[in-house]
Amino acid sequence: MSDSWATLGVDLHLEARGSTTPGPHRGLRKGVTDALREAVRTGRLPPGTRLPSSRVLAADLGIARNTVADAYADLVAEGWLTARQGSGTRVAERTVARPGGAPRSPRKPSRPAYDLRPGTPDLSAFPRTAWLKAARRALAAAPYDVLDYGDPRGRPELRSALADYLVRARGVRADPERIVVCGGFVHGLRLLGQVLRARGAQTVAVESYGLDAHWSLLRGAGLGVVPLPFDARGTDPSGLGEEGAVLLTPAHQFPMGVPLHRDRRATVVDWARRTGGLVLEDDYDGEFRYDRQPFGALQGLDPDRVVYLGTASKSLAPGLRLAWMVLPPDLVHEVTRAKGHVDLCGALDQLTLAEFITSGAYDRHVRASRLRYRRRRDTLIEGLAAHAPDVTVTGIAAGLHAVLRLPPGTEKPVVQSATWQHLALHGLSTYRHESARAERLDALVVGYGTPPGHAWGATLGALYRVLP
Amino acid sequence: MSDSWATLGVDLHLEARGSTTPGPHRGLRKGVTDALREAVRTGRLPPGTRLPSSRVLAADLGIARNTVADAYADLVAEGWLTARQGSGTRVAERTVARPGGAPRSPRKPSRPAYDLRPGTPDLSAFPRTAWLKAARRALAAAPYDVLDYGDPRGRPELRSALADYLVRARGVRADPERIVVCGGFVHGLRLLGQVLRARGAQTVAVESYGLDAHWSLLRGAGLGVVPLPFDARGTDPSGLGEEGAVLLTPAHQFPMGVPLHRDRRATVVDWARRTGGLVLEDDYDGEFRYDRQPFGALQGLDPDRVVYLGTASKSLAPGLRLAWMVLPPDLVHEVTRAKGHVDLCGALDQLTLAEFITSGAYDRHVRASRLRYRRRRDTLIEGLAAHAPDVTVTGIAAGLHAVLRLPPGTEKPVVQSATWQHLALHGLSTYRHESARAERLDALVVGYGTPPGHAWGATLGALYRVLP
Numbered sequence: 051m052s053d054s055w056a057t058l059g060v061d062l063h064l065e066a067r068g069s070t071t072p073g074p075h076r077g078l079r080k081g082v083t084d085a086l087r088e089a090v091r092t093g094r095l096p097p098g099t100r101l102p103s104s105r106v107l108a109a110d111l112g113i114a115r116n117t118v119a120d121a122y123a124d125l126v127a128e129g130w131l132t133a134r135q136g137s138g139t140r141v142a143e144r145t146v147a148r149p150g151g152a153p154r155s156p157r158k159p160s161r162p163a164y165d166l167r168p169g170t171p172d173l174s175a176f177p178r179t180a181w182l183k184a185a186r187r188a189l190a191a192a193p194y195d196v197l198d199y200g201d202p203r204g205r206p207e208l209r210s211a212l213a214d215y216l217v218r219a220r221g222v223r224a225d226p227e228r229i230v231v232c233g234g235f236v237h238g239l240r241l242l243g244q245v246l247r248a249r250g251a252q253t254v255a256v257e258s259y260g261l262d263a264h265w266s267l268l269r270g271a272g273l274g275v276v277p278l279p280f281d282a283r284g285t286d287p288s289g290l291g292e293e294g295a296v297l298l299t300p301a302h303q304f305p306m307g308v309p310l311h312r313d314r315r316a317t318v319v320d321w322a323r324r325t326g327g328l329v330l331e332d333d334y335d336g337e338f339r340y341d342r343q344p345f346g347a348l349q350g351l352d353p354d355r356v357v358y359l360g361t362a363s364k365s366l367a368p369g370l371r372l373a374w375m376v377l378p379p380d381l382v383h384e385v386t387r388a389k390g391h392v393d394l395c396g397a398l399d400q401l402t403l404a405e406f407i408t409s410g411a412y413d414r415h416v417r418a419s420r421l422r423y424r425r426r427r428d429t430l431i432e433g434l435a436a437h438a439p440d441v442t443v444t445g446i447a448a449g450l451h452a453v454l455r456l457p458p459g460t461e462k463p464v465v466q467s468a469t470w471q472h473l474a475l476h477g478l479s480t481y482r483h484e485s486a487r488a489e490r491l492d493a494l495v496v497g498y499g500t501p502p503g504h505a506w507g508a509t510l511g512a513l514y515r516v517l518p
Numbered sequence: 519m520s521d522s523w524a525t526l527g528v529d530l531h532l533e534a535r536g537s538t539t540p541g542p543h544r545g546l547r548k549g550v551t552d553a554l555r556e557a558v559r560t561g562r563l564p565p566g567t568r569l570p571s572s573r574v575l576a577a578d579l580g581i582a583r584n585t586v587a588d589a590y591a592d593l594v595a596e597g598w599l600t601a602r603q604g605s606g607t608r609v610a611e612r613t614v615a616r617p618g619g620a621p622r623s624p625r626k627p628s629r630p631a632y633d634l635r636p637g638t639p640d641l642s643a644f645p646r647t648a649w650l651k652a653a654r655r656a657l658a659a660a661p662y663d664v665l666d667y668g669d670p671r672g673r674p675e676l677r678s679a680l681a682d683y684l685v686r687a688r689g690v691r692a693d694p695e696r697i698v699v700c701g702g703f704v705h706g707l708r709l710l711g712q713v714l715r716a717r718g719a720q721t722v723a724v725e726s727y728g729l730d731a732h733w734s735l736l737r738g739a740g741l742g743v744v745p746l747p748f749d750a751r752g753t754d755p756s757g758l759g760e761e762g763a764v765l766l767t768p769a770h771q772f773p774m775g776v777p778l779h780r781d782r783r784a785t786v787v788d789w790a791r792r793t794g795g796l797v798l799e800d801d802y803d804g805e806f807r808y809d810r811q812p813f814g815a816l817q818g819l820d821p822d823r824v825v826y827l828g829t830a831s832k833s834l835a836p837g838l839r840l841a842w843m844v845l846p847p848d849l850v851h852e853v854t855r856a857k858g859h860v861d862l863c864g865a866l867d868q869l870t871l872a873e874f875i876t877s878g879a880y881d882r883h884v885r886a887s888r889l890r891y892r893r894r895r896d897t898l899i900e901g902l903a904a905h906a907p908d909v910t911v912t913g914i915a916a917g918l919h920a921v922l923r924l925p926p927g928t929e930k931p932v933v934q935s936a937t938w939q940h941l942a943l944h945g946l947s948t949y950r951h952e953s954a955r956a957e958r959l960d961a962l963v964v965g966y967g968t969p970p971g972h973a974w975g976a977t978l979g980a981l982y983r984v985l986p
Contacts, residue, residue: 081659113658173662181866182654189650190581191549194642194970197835233701236860267860367665369865392704392735396867397837398649502662 078113082121090130090141099141101131106504109174163472164509168305168451168497169368175419175503176367180411181402187409188401196397202389203382204231204374205397207404212374215407216360220336221346223353224376230385233371233395235332235361239264241393242295242330242357242375243271245384251294254330257285258486259306264297264332265483277483283311287318295328296321300348301336305481305495307445307453309345319348322355328378329356335364337416339448340424354378362403364450364499365416371395372403423450426498426506433510438517450499453478460518461492473512546581550589558598558609567609569599574972577642631940632977636773636919636965637836643887643971644835648879649870655877656869664865670857671850672699672842673865675872680842683875684828688804689814691821692844698853701839701863703800703829707732709861710763710798710825710843711739713852719762722798725753726954727774732765732800733951745951751779755786763796764789768816769804773949773963775913775921777813787816790823796846797824803832805884807916808892822846830871832918832967833884839863840871891918894966894974901978906985918967921946928986929960941980 089095101107104122108115122139125131133139188207196205203209209226216222232238246254253274256265265275276293279286284303290296296318300310310318322329331348339345349358353376361373372395377385406412427446434441434454442455456464461477468475478493501509557563569575572590576583590607593599601607656675664673671677677694684690700706714722721742724733733743744761747754752771758764764786768778778786790797799816807813817826821844829841840863845853874880895914902909902922910923924932929945936943946961969977 078655078659111659111661170666173665176662176665178657182650182657185653186650187546189646191546191579193579194644197641197644197837198638199836233862233864234860240860263859367865368667369665371862371864391731392702392708393861394701394839396701396839396864397835399864399867 079117079120079124082111082113082118083124086121086125087130090125095141097141097143100137101139101141102504103138109504162474164505164512165474165500166496166498166509166513167474167476167500168495169500170497171364171367171419171450171499172422172502173367173369175422177411177415180415181366181406184406184409184411185398185402188405189398191405192401196401199391200394200397202386202391202394203229204395205400205404208400208407209374211404211407212360215412216347216358216376219413220333220358220360221350222358222360222376223350224358228353228377228379228382230375230377230382230389231395231400232373232375232389233393234363234368235334235359235373236263236267237371237393238359238373238375239297239330240267240271241385241388242328243268243273244388245381246294246328247272248384248388249294253293255287255290255293255296256483257298257303258483258488259478259481260297260299260304260483261481268297275483277486277488280306280486280488282308284308284314285310287314287321290318290321290325290327292325293327295330297330297332298348299332299334301333301345302339302448303445304332304334304449305445305451305453305478307447307449307451309448310348315348315351319351319355323352327355328381331356331358333358333360335449336360337365338420338423338450340420340427341447349376354380357381365412365419366403370399370403372399423499427452430496430498430510433514434517437514440518451495451497454494454496454517456492456494457518458492461494464494464516464518467516468512471512471516473509473516475513475516547585547588547592550579550581550586551592554589554593555598558593563609565609565611568605569607569609570972571606577972630942632973632980633942633968634964634966634977634981635942635944635968636963637968638965639832639835639887639918639967640890640970641835641837643890645879645883648883649834649874652874652877652879653866653870656873657866659873660869664869667859668862668865670854670859670862671697672863673868673872676868676875677842679872679875680828683880684815684826684844687881688801688826688828689818690826690828690844691818692826696821696845696847696850698843698845698850698857699863699868700841700843700857701861702831702836703802703827703841704731704735705839705861706827706841706843707765707798708735708739709853709856710796711736711741712856713849714762714796715740716852716856717762721761723755723758723761723764724951725766725771726951726956727946727949728765728767728772728951729949736765743951745954745956748774748954748956750776752776752782753778755782755789758786758789758793758795760793761795763798765798765800766816767800767802769801769813770807770916771913772800772802772917773913773919773921773946775915775917775919777916778816783816783819787819787823791820795823796849799824799826801826801828803917804828805833806888806891806918808888808895809915817844822848825849833880833887834871838867838871840867891967895920898964898966898978901982902985905982909985919963919965922962922964922985924960924962925986926960929962932962932984932986935984936980939980939984941977941984943981943984 104115104118108118122131126133130142131139132142206226208231209229212229213224213226216224251273253276254268255276255278258277258280268275285298287296300315302309318329321327333347347358349356358376362370430452431443434443440457443452444455445453461479465475465477476495478491478495481495572583572586576586590599594601598610599607600610674694676699677697680697681692681694684692719741721744722736723744723746726745726748736743753766755764768783770777786797789795801815815826817824826844830838898920899911902911908925911920912923913921929947933943933945944963946959946963949963
C-alpha cells in the first residue's frame with residue numbers, strides 16, 4: 051500500500067511551495083493539503099489511486115500523523131479524495147474540474163519508483179528531531195561572532211568535535227588545527243587536486259573501480275589519472291612510482307567492498323615515505339562495518355603522508371554538504387589558501403554538527419543506522435539465496451552497498467530490464483575505469499541503504515524480478 | 519559596564535566546547551559556567567574585572583537571562599566571582615589556584631575591542647529565534663529527498679522564494695529557473711569569472727573603489743581588471759569598450775555610497791547591448807535605504823545583459839554563506855556547469871531561508887534592521903557634528919557604512935591612532951584600486967552596522983577620540 055506513494059513519486063514539498071501566498075500562518079497542514087490537491091489536479095495521482103495510510107505518510111514526511119489525517123479530511127470534504135472503511139483513502143473516481151492555473155514551471159522527471167543506486171543513505175531516517183535540537187542548542191550557546199565570516203578551515207567548534215570523534219571512532223591521528231571542513235568529499239578532492247598540481251604533481255594513481263566524477267575532478271585540476279591493478283586483496287599498490295598521490299578507499303573499496311590487505315596498507319605508506327607522494331584516504335563509509343571491528347584509518351599509520359577524508363554524506367545526508375579532511379601539517383596552509391574565503395561552509399550547520407557530535411547524538415545515530423543497514427543486508431542475502439541462486443553476493447562486511455556477481459554476459463540485460471521495471475540500478479561497469487587492468491566482471495552494485503524505509507520491501511521485490 | 523565584555527573579547531562558545539565530556543545533559547548553563555571559569559583561570563578576565571550584567575550578557579548571547587544569572591551564581595559559590603550589591607559581579611580579587619590543564623590549543627588573537635570595519639551587519643541582532651522556527655518548519659515539511667544531492671542551481675524552494683522576493687522588493691526580473699544559489703557573493707563572482715574567461719573575455723572593468731578580494735578573484739580566473747573613472751555621479755561607464763564585463767555596485771557604490779546616476783545606468787546597459795558585454799550588478803545592501811525609495815535593481819533594465827547578485831551576508835549574516843545570482847537565460851547552463859556538484863550549499867540552510875522569506879520573517883527582519891541602522895546613522899551624524907566638526911559625512915542615504923572625509927593628510931595618522939585605541943578602522947585608501955583614475959581623498963569608511971548592540975555607544979566614543 052505504502053508503495054503507491056513512492057511509485058507515484060509525488061514530491062510534496064515542491065508542490066507545497068507552489069502556494070505563493072506568503073504569511074506566517076501558512077501551516078504544514080495547508081502545505082500537505084495543497085501538495086496533494088495539486089497532485090490530483092494535474093493527474094499525477096490518477097483517479098482510484100490508493101494513498102498511503104496517514105501513519106505511513108506521516109512517518110515518511112517526518113510530521114505528525116494528525117497533520118496528514120487532517121489534510122486527507124480536508125480533501126475528502128473538497129471532493130478530491132474518498133475515504134471508505136476498509137479500502138483506505140483514494141483519489142476520487144469522478145473527473146474533477148481543474149481550477150486555477152498551471153504549475154509554475156515544468157517539473158523535472160520524478161525519481162524512479164525504486165532506487166538501488168549506491169551512494170546515498172536512507173534519507174527517510176535522517177534524525178530530524180535530534181538535528182533540530184542540536185541546532186537550537188548550538189545557536190543558543192554561540193556568541194554572535196560565529197555568524198561572521200570565519201576561519202577558512204571551518205568553525206573551531208566543529209574541528210574540535212571532529213578531532214575527538216575521529217581519534218576515538220576511526221583511529222585517525224587528528225588535531226583541530228589540521229582539520230579543514232569542506233562542502234562534501236568532492237570539494238575536498240578538488241582542493242587537493244589544485245594543491246597537488248600547484249606542487250608540480252603530474253599524475254594521481256586511482257583504483258580500477260571507483261567514481262568517474264572523482265577522476266574527472268582530478269583531470270579538471272590538470273592531473274593525469276592512472277588506475278592501479280585490483281584483485282581479491284584489494285587494490286595493488288606495488289607498481290606505484292612517480293605519481294604525486296594515490297586515491298584509495300582502504301576500509302571498504304568502492305564499490306568492490308574488500309578492505310585493503312594489511313600488507314598493501316604497509317606498501318602504500320612505504321611508497322609515500324620513499325617518494326614524498328601523498329595517500330588520499332577516502333573513508334566514505336568507515337562507520338558501517340558489520341561482521342568485525344572496523345578497520346582503523348590508514349592515516350593512523352602515517353599522518354604526515356596520508357590525507358584522511360571523511361564525510362557526513364553517508365552517516366547523515368549528502369544534502370548537508372559537510373565533509374572534513376585531516377591534513378599533514380605541511381599541507382594545511384596550502385589547502386587553506388586554495389580554499390580562501392570563497393568556499394566556506396555555512397556556520398550554523400557546522401555548529402549544529404559539532405553539537406550533534408559532542409552531545410553523543412551522532413554516535414547514537416550511527417549505531418541505530420548500523421543496525422538498520424545490517425538487517426537490510428541480511429534480508430538481501432537471504433532473499434537472494436531464495437530468489438536468485440545464481441547470484442553471488444560479495445563486499446558485504448561493511449557499508450551500504452553490495453556487489454552481486456552475475457552469470458557472464460547478463461549485466462547489461464539485467465540493468466535494462468530494471469529500467470523497464472522503474473528500478474534504478476547500476477551495473478559494475480559504471481564504476482570501472484576505462485583503462486583498468488582488472489578482469490571484466492558481470493555484476494551489480496546494489497545500494498541497499500538507498501531506499502526509504504517504507505519502500506524497502508517493494509524495492510527488493512523489484513530487484514528479485516529482474517535477476518536471472 | 520557592558521563594554522568590558524567586548525573589550526576582553528571573551529569567546530564564550532570557544533571555551534565552552536573545551537569541556538570534552540560528551541553527553542546529552544551538558545547544558546547551556548554548564549557551557550556558560552565553564553567558559554567563564556576558564557576565562558578567569560587563564561587570566562583573560564583579570565581579578566577585579568567587572569562583568570556585564572546578566573541581562574546584557576544574556577542578550578548578547580541570545581540566551582535566557584536566568585541561565586547567565588545561574589552561571590554567575592555557580593561561580594560565586596565556587597569563589598571565582600564575587601557579587602556585591604551596587605557594584606555588580608566581578609572577578610574575585612584573591613589569586614585562585616589554577617586547576618586542570620592548559621587550554622587545548624593556542625588561542626588566536628581576539629577581536630579588536632571596537633570594530634568599525636565595513637562589510638558586516640550587527641551580528642548580535644541575528645534573528646535566532648525566528649531562524650530556528652523557520653528551520654523547524656522547513657525541516658518538518660520537507661520530503662526526505664531534500665537531503666539528497668540536489669540541483670546545482672540550489673533548492674527549488676529557495677529559488678522560488680527568492681524570485682518572488684526580488685521581483686517585489688528589488689525590481690529584479692527574476693524567475694526560479696534563472697536563479698543560482700551560491701555560497702556568498704565571492705563564490706558567485708568566482709563562477710562568473712570562470713565562465714567569462716571560458717567565453718573568451720580578456721578583461722573586466724571595475725570601479726575605482728571596491729574590494730581588492732573581488733579584483734583578485736577575477737584576476738585568479740585569468741582576467742585583467744581595469745578601473746573606470748569615478749566622480750560625484752558615481753562610476754563613469756562612458757569609456758567602456760571591449761571589456762567582457764563590468765562589475766558595479768549601482769544602488770550604493772561600495773564604499774563611496776553614491777548611487778549610479780540614471781544617465782549612467784542607461785549608458786552601461788547600452789554598452790552591454792551594443793558590445794555583448796555583461797553587467798555584474800553587486801546589490802550587496804540594496805535592502806537598506808533611508809531617505810527615499812530604494813533604487814530598483816539595474817537588472818530590471820535588461821535582464822538579458824545584467825547579472826544580478828544578492829546576498830544574505832548584510833541582511834542576515836555572512837556566516838550563512840548564502841547568496842544568489844539571477845542570470846540571463848543563456849548563462850544559466852554555463853554557470854551551472856561551472857558549479858557542478860562540487861560547490862553545493864547545505865540543503866537545510868537553503869530550506870530555512872526559503873521558509874524565512876515566504877513566512878514574512880525576512881521582511882520583518884529587514885524592516886527592523888533598517889530602523890536600527892537608521893538610528894545608528896543619525897546618532898553618528900549628530901555625534902560627528904558635535905565632536906569632529908572638520909569631518910564631512912557622505913554616502914549615508916543607504917547601507918551600513920558612511921564615508922568620513924578628513925582634512926588632507928590625516929587619514930593615515932587617524933587609522934594609526936585608532937589601532938592604538940583598539941579600534942579597527944579602515945581608511946578609504948584600503949578600497950582604492952591601485953590604478954584608479956580618481957582623485958586621492960583622505961577619508962574613513964566607517965561600518966556603523968558592525969558593532970554589536972551593547973558596544974555601539976563605546977565604539978562611537980572610541981571613534982570620536984581618534985578623529986581630528
